[in-house]
Amino acid sequence: MITNTELEFKGDLYPSKIVLMEQDVDSVFFHADNSVILKLTVLRDSMIRFRYTVKGYFSNDFSYAIDKSHSHGYNFLEVTEENDYYQVKTSKVKCRIQKIDMRVSIFDLNDKVILEDELGFHWEECYEHGGNIVKMSKTSKDGECFYGLGDKATQLNLKGKRVENFATDQYAFSKDQEPLYKVVPFYIGLQKKQSYGIFFDNTFRTYFDFCQERRNVTSFWAEGGEMNYYFIYGPQMQDVVTTYTDLTGKPELPPLWALGYHQCKWSYFPESNVKEITAKFRDLKIPCDAIYLDIDYMEGFRCFTWNKEYFPDPKRMVAELAADGFKTIVIIDPGIKIDKEYSVYKEALEKDYFCKRADGPYMKGKVWPGECNFPDYTNPEVREWWAGLFKELVSEIGVKGVWNDMNEPAVMEVPNKTFPMDVRHDYDGNPCSHRKAHNIYGMQMARATYHGVKRFAYPKRPFVITRSAYAGAQRYTSSWTGDNVASWEHLWIANIQVQRMCISGMGFTGSDIGGFAEQPSGELYARWIQLGVFHPFCRTHSSGDHGNQEPWAFDEEVIDITRKFVNLRYQLLPYLYTMFWQYIEEGIPMLKPLVYFDQEDIQTHYRNDEFIFGNQILVCPILEPNSLGRRMYMPRGQWYNYWTSELITGGKELWVDTKFDQIPMFIKAGAIIPKYPVQQYVGELEFDELELDVYYKESKEKSVVYEDAQDGYDYKKGRFSLLSFTTIGKGNEFYIQLYKEGKYDTNYTKFKINLIGLPFKVKEIRIDNEKITYDKRIFDSKNYLIIDKEFTELNIVGI
Incomplete structure (x- = not known):
């Protein structure tokens, strides 16, 4: 009798018994008698790489994803042999490799299974392409949950889903549509309060199945290349994400203005239209830092050219926009128009820089300029x-x-929407076909762009944004979620996608606010702005074919809501900048799904809507029309309603009332939230005080504020300011302790401290053990103090 499993995998090949084991420092090689080799490398006590070959030797080891400067090194490594298996043990995990078939099981130090092979590694010979389809299947336990994988437009928990990774231009994509623009083959498993991660570093078209095809089996496979994956042990999800982010790299700090509000449309032209848009922002007092020029600024869509009819003097225009606080961002696509009079085309042709077909001619495809050739960014x-x-x-x-x-790359008028698979690439000296290079094409374009912008922007910091990306692209670029739709469903999708991108290492991400395709109602746009200001990248963008999508395209109420929430983002810039600093320093995601925030609470495992912005602000967007409230889950701990200052104890689902000009937003008790005054653009104002919203808590809580010159590289030489605050509530006393690091001296000299939730009437205030005099009338009515920034401890004593 043949079982379903045997039928399904009939024709697949498997490792046979191990006949040789040898160790070389941090790597252990297991040789099977049918030429399969498993190379197991311990990179950290909690991170192990598994690399398989079926041909008796390994090809050149090369990856675009791995950051060469990632931390590695282990404390303990022991290899032992038992009757049935070999064991590789570190100070965090035990890994057992079965002698009979090379299947792998990973345990914690208490012999509790973290992850184990089901069929394990197997492969199918693919004669059509001359390689193998490489496969891996793992046993999945009941109740196991799965997260990550980049920009997938589906529920946060991937249990029961099958997804595909092949960078694709998906205009007006829908919920659950596969594949999308980005390829991040990294997922996080959570089972019995233990987290682990798998990064399948294979750039071919890949698939992941999370118990959809078979109930207790998770599998991943690729249409070529190696079975090459990294196992990362938590047991906290925080540890998995920070380790993965360190492995694939972190960006440098963006200029602070890049965290402001951006405005974009296909297309703003001519110059008079651009100036009209920017002037309207200033007239309406809606802060904005960046204006975008889409393909119509070019001469016939030729990259690196200007349409002199629309933009007769771009240098003057850009300077005038800069004088009003606007930074100009321009689009550059990969398609280079075939035109012998066009200097960029001529130079690339002379130097043989374009991608070629397998039989020799240059790859030719239609995009906006018409027929184009495409640079090989893997060279x-x-x-x-x-x-x-x-x-x-x-x-x-x-x-x-x-x-x-x-840059997926997208090509028009062909069924597969991209290059033919026989196109050849240099792949940094590892020549290959487009089957292997497709998923990294956009990343390598963004990499080349980043190095150019960085070189010529110096001593300022660069800003680059890309639509397509592979794991590790965060080292070079920010991103957005692609051509979405003005619908309530897409507002839900945007919320999920950005949370998912943040825990997939690619934090500097946002969606097209209001939707790219179709026309949003005023209500939908307002609700999208209310979400978008809490995304690391914040930009309104529309296709323009349905009219305008600037804030003033809607009624006065929507304009007021837009202004209110964009103002709030600008007030929160020091908080957002601190989030970014923690991301680049420690790999901490800027947005945290509730499951990341508290994986011990099983109620968080299937939550989609709520997220933590930074470490201390809880946001829950309104995702349905005509809603003046919603049910939401309040995570464990104590939280203050931002709008009412009401204190709520979490760990439960509850109904939250809201208004059209509010969304549910809560601050963690004990938090200190820094705020700047509202500016129309970053750097507009100089100010003498930093506002601190201080929330009382009956115990200890830490907060940090990172600042520097807001641009440039002095921060890398120690010229930054890091304020570490500790709040301690004890009976009728409340302490704020401050510790300072760094050599940067901020412009302000004072703190304005807003005290929220004090449970007692204040009798006296002490700074560094000295009693101070203060205006009691103002304090009693408004609950704020203005004090010199040079203090170590503030002590508020109650009656």
């Missing part, structure tokens, strides 16, 4: 050339950022 020489093309745009004209689009 380091091409990347260097491409970086040099930004000199005029950035150093001479003064453009402050570059937007890479259509």
Whole structure:
């Protein structure tokens, strides 16, 4: 009798028994008698790499995803042999490799199973492409949950889903549609309060099945390349995410203005239209830092050119916009128009920089300019050339950022929407076909763009944004979630996608506020702005074919709500900048799904809507029309309603009333939230005090505020300011302790301290053990103090 499993995998090949084990420092090699080799490498006590070959030797070890500077090194490594298995033990886990079939099981030090192979590694010979389909299946336990995988437009917990990774231009994509723009083959498993991660570093088209096909089996496979994956042990999800983010790399700090509000449309032209848009923002007092120019700024859609009819003097225009606080961002696509009079095309042709078909001719495809050739960004020489093309745009004209689009790569008028799979790539000296290079094409374009913008923006910091990306692209670029739709369903999708991107290492991400395709109602736009200001990247963007989507395209009420929430984002810039600093320093995601925030609470495992912004602000967007309230889950701990200051104890689902000009928003008890005054753009104002909203808590809580010059690289030389606050509530006393690090001296000299939730009437206030005099009338009515920033401890004593 043949079982379903045997039928399904009939024809698949498996490792046979192990005949040799050998160790070389941190790597252990297991050889099977049918030429399969497993190379197990201990990178950290909690991170092990598994690499398989079926041909008796390994190909060159090369990855675009892995950050060469990632931390590695272990405390303990012991390899032992038992009757049935070999064991590799670190100070965190035990890994057992069965002698009979090379199947792997991983245990914690108490012999509790974390993850084990079901069929384990197997493969299918693919004669059509001359390689193998490589497969891995793991046993999944009841109640196990799965998270991550980048921009997937489905529920946060992937249990029961099958997903595909193949970077694709999916205009107006729908919920659950596969595949999308980005490829991040990294997921987090959570089972019995233990988290682990799997990063399948394979750039071919890959698939993940989370118990959809078979109830207790999770599997992943690729249409070529190696079975090469990293296992990361938590047991906290925080540990898994920070380790993965360190492995694939972190960005440098963006300029502070990049965290402001951005405005974009396809397309703002001519110059008079751009000026009209920017003037309206200033007239309406809606803060904005960046204005985008889409493909119509170019001459016939030729990259690195300007349409002189629309923009007769771009340098002057960019300078005038800059004087009013607007940074100009321009789009650059990969398609280079075939035109012998066009200097960029001529130079690339002379130097042989375009991608070629297998039988020799250049790859040709239609995009916006018509017929185009496409640079091979996997060639380091091409990347260097491409970086040099930004000199005029950035150093001479003064453009402050570059937007890479259509880099999946997208091609029009062909069924698969991209390059033919026989196109050849250099792949940094590892020549291959487009089957292998497709998923990293956009990442390598963004990498080349980043190096160019960085070179010519210096001593300022670069800003780059990309639509397509592979794991590790966060080292070079921010991103957005692609061509979404003006619908309530897409507001829900945007909320999920950005949370998912943040725990997939790619934190500097947002969605097109209001939706790219179709026209949002005023209510939908207002609710989207209320969510979008809590995303790391904040930009309204629309296709323009349905009219306008600026805030003033709607009624006065929507304009007021937009202004209120964009103002709030600008007030929270020091908090957001601190979040970003923690992301680049420690790999901590800027947005945290509730399951990341508290994995011990099983109620968080299936929550989609609520998230933690930074470490101490809980946000729950309104995702349905005509809603003046909603049910939400309040995570464990104590939380203050931002709008009413009511204190709520969490760990439960509850109904929260709200208004059209509010969304449910709560501050963690004990938190200190820094605020700047509202500015129309970053750097508009100089101010003498930093506002601190201080929330009382009957115990201890820590908060930090990171600041520097807001641009440039002095922060890397120690010229930053890091304020570490500890609040302690004890009976009728409340303490605020401050510890300072760094050599940067902020412009302000005072703190304005807003005390929220004090449970007692104040009798006296002491700074560094000295009693101070203060205006009791103002304090009693408004609950704020203004004090010199040079203090170590503030002590508020109650009656």
